[in-house]
Amino acid sequence: MTEVRREASGRSVAAVIPAAGSGARMGGRTPKQFRRLAPAPILLLTAGHFARHPAIGSIVVVAPATHVRRAERLLRPLARRVPVAVVPGGRERQDSVRLGLAAVPAGADVVLVHDAVRPFVTTALITAVIEAARRDGAAICALPVKETVKRVVDEYVETTVDRSALWAVQTPQAFRADLLREAHDKAHRDGFVGTDEAMLVERLGHRVRVVRGLEENIKITTPADLRKARARA
Numbered sequence: 001m002t003e004v005r006r007e008a009s010g011r012s013v014a015a016v017i018p019a020a021g022s023g024a025r026m027g028g029r030t031p032k033q034f035r036r037l038a039p040a041p042i043l044l045l046t047a048g049h050f051a052r053h054p055a056i057g058s059i060v061v062v063a064p065a066t067h068v069r070r071a072e073r074l075l076r077p078l079a080r081r082v083p084v085a086v087v088p089g090g091r092e093r094q095d096s097v098r099l100g101l102a103a104v105p106a107g108a109d110v111v112l113v114h115d116a117v118r119p120f121v122t123t124a125l126i127t128a129v130i131e132a133a134r135r136d137g138a139a140i141c142a143l144p145v146k147e148t149v150k151r152v153v154d155e156y157v158e159t160t161v162d163r164s165a166l167w168a169v170q171t172p173q174a175f176r177a178d179l180l181r182e183a184h185d186k187a188h189r190d191g192f193v194g195t196d197e198a199m200l201v202e203r204l205g206h207r208v209r210v211v212r213g214l215e216e217n218i219k220i221t222t223p224a225d226l227r228k229a230r231a232r233a
């Protein structure tokens with residue numbers, strides 16, 4: 001795997017980190033992205049992976065409107081490595097990513113999108129997704145589904161789904177910047193809401209490359225997730 005240098009040959013990669021969710025499933029008054037893992041809040045740990053990556057030229061964090069200043073204070077140490085902007089988010093995750101994308105510097109040719117509450121991402125995985133996006137324009141990381149999958153209707157099994165071609169998608173996802181902007185613009189015009197950025201790009205008819213993700217690259221959504229993350233932090 002080749003090393004990707006920061007802004008090599010005038011090219012740059014920007015990371016958009018949507019962190020504007022309220023964390024309703026986590027419970028409590030503190031949004032999950034501000035909860036602590038040893039030794040720091042989840043958002044700082046996550047953003048730190050991107051600040052230290054040699055390819056990343058800028059980071060945009062999308063925070064709840066009421067927590068923008070809190071996020072700015074939290075992320076201030078990372079600004080010594082790379083420019084970090086914090087912008088208020090929208091109603092839905094997709095709205096927040098679109099607002100974050102609007103704050104990405106014009107010189108960025110590739111944009112990464114990564115969940116704020118996936119703090120165990122690695123440098124190698126970030127690099128792999130960037131390189132795949134440079135080759136193919138769009139890339140995600142994912143893992144093959146291991147469990148048996150059932151389609152259930154009204155609490156009864158309707159059918160068993162063939163899992164041989166099913167993959168569980170993670171982040172980071174990486175895209176050519178102009179392609180991601182086009183995908184978001186079209187979705188916004190059409191009133192379409194997708195479950196991830198790749199889905200919006202797929203609507204343009206563009207193929208999305210898949211690279212293998214990591215078992216440890218978990219998304220912290222529930223109290224049980226947080227307990228498991230703290231046990232391994």
